Amino acid sequence: MSDAELEGAKRQLRREHAQQLQSTLARALMLGEYAAVFRDPGMINTLSRRIEAVTKADLQRAAQLYYKDTNRTVVVTMPKAGSRP
């Protein structure tokens, strides 16, 4: 993975976060959720700081831990034959 690809992804996430925070309502909802569920409204700031710190090795490790075959659930939805024109 190139440094540019990783930086690009982080930049997109940063921009997304900034856009979300523009709305006072979005901020009120985030603070509410983080405080009610995690008892930590500060997550509104810490999550984006932690994303800035992510390295390629972190990505590899997370992918190995979670995107493995044995942790996968596949659901296939098929159109029901002949039920609709």
Add this chain to the structure above:
Amino acid sequence: MPNLGDADATLDLRSATGYPKELEQRYQVLQELGRGGMGIVYKAVDRETGEVVALKVLKPEIAEDAHQLERFKNEVRLARRITHKNVCRIHEFGRLGATAFISMEYVEGRSLRPILEKSGKLPLEEGLRVTRQICAGLREAHQQGIAHRDLKPENLMLDAAGQAKIMDFGIARRQDSTATISGSIVGTPAYMSPEQAEGKPADHRSDLYSLGLILYEIFTGKAPFKGDSVAGMILKQIRETPPPMRQLEPALPTHLKQAVVRAVEKDPAHRFQSVAEFEEALEGRAPVAPAPVFERKPRLPKASFAAAAVVLLAAAAGAYLWTRSRAEGPIEVSFRQHTLANRLRVILSEDHFAPTVSMAVTYNVGAGDERPGRTGLAHLFEHMMFEGSENVGKGEHSVLVENHGGNSGNRIAPDFSGFFQTLAANQLELGLFLEADRMRSPRINQASLDTQRHAVIEEVHRGRDNRPYGRTFETALDVAFDNFPYKHSGSGVEEDLNAVAVSDLAEFFRVYYAPSNAVLSLVGDFRSEAALSLVRKHFDPIPRQPLPAGPDVTDPPQQGERRKTIDDAFARSPLVNVHFKLPPRTSPDWPPLRVTRQLLVGGRSARLHQKLFREQELVTNVSGGVQENRGTSLGSFNFFPRPQKDIAQVEKAAYDELNRLQREL
């Protein structure tokens, strides 16, 4: 409830003719009818019913923003209450794949705009006929407590039979200031009321002002205000009076001219107070009294200019925040926390940029807290909270907020549920009063339960049983999770809902909707000390309850791939969803996982899109989603295989990309 539609990285894959391909599952799209601030409108045939409808497809930035979308749905819900031959009927809010849309009555005809452009003014009799019909539609809407807030000739259609129809009720635009900040000037400046132009709350009398300007144009053929810039137009709405109609049309009946003058008074209190009053005067049935002259303040151009500048500045706020974030890394949100004696946690975050305040009450209860045989209680309670409380009537909450120019809504997730509103800053106490009243004394009785039980079951049918892929996500939860909290979706099982008794609801309320299990968050234009004392005044009297024991939300590690294929009578093409169990949201693995999701499905340059859509042409659409939980979470990748493509091949290509991420550094 997150589902497939909450894809966080939907790619903009359009069919050759420009409309979202997913619409084809249910509609045959005939032609594009127009474009507006919210999205594009198409004429289409519903394949199910054969009915011709107009489909307003929401812009992706609206469709993908769960909060905006929720508020939008609330507006559609309100607008659907209006049934009148002079109001374009809203059918439903729908979703196909990642495409969100509103279907509404298709009106064959022309809007007043081209008619006025072509023929200038309308003949007096014809103008009066059209006016009567617009008034009739508007009167009905106002009686339902719904203001339009964007009346303009473009929104008034004359159908083939000459019948007038008001379009886009409640969905024309967002009138709250959060929308202002995120983009354009709200409304159409040429028909905007002075209170809207100044960014103040606008109620039904704002519609009377806009209608007054439209009638001016209908009867004189001239727009009352001309301006070549948005700012210039906004200032005119605030400061200037239209040129007297008698100069343009001396022959018009005096009472009609007087009625229009009265309708376009700058101060809402000086206008007619209802459509009926306006009509009486227009028809000459009631004399137009001069506007009451109570404490009429001199209009200082400077002050007005400042007010208009606020609106303009607010539009620039997005750019401001964005610039700042590029320069200095992530934005920090500052806030203060307090805990009241009853253990209600209060979070205050001052932001004086625009004169509004947003508030959310979030309860630490969601579908994850439900027990087997008792599903749907949290969902049902979302509805019950609109049934009124000791001092607030049924449905009155949203109407009061709307009438003060605000927006309200609700949300529910596996771990939490909540209610929210955005109001003018000087209406902070209204919002606090409304939320405190229903936290203290919601109306829980047999009648309210029966009404909302019915509404919830209907919603479940619509959402699950009567749309394409309606059961897909629910199936994934059931297959992927072992423990009950996240294994079931939040909508509720019909037989469980039917079994709910008033006592069950009352107990659920007592345990979970207490101040001790809730958070009140306020963001906006207030002083924290003053806001806190208002919060204390309204919330202190509500008693605390023992904290409920939370369910076990951690699933055991999965030992092997799980798989299920389902049939769907509504789906028109296969859909492959690949899910992975993820750690709790608070895990240190969460930030790297968030980045992997961005790399894989975060836009056109993302890996899964590049590989499966662009290079191998295996799929028509790739997206990703995630259910972020307190306990075990679930990340999803969604693939629509192209016709004739092998599903196994699609899966293999996807897994190759996921494996690559595990190998490379």
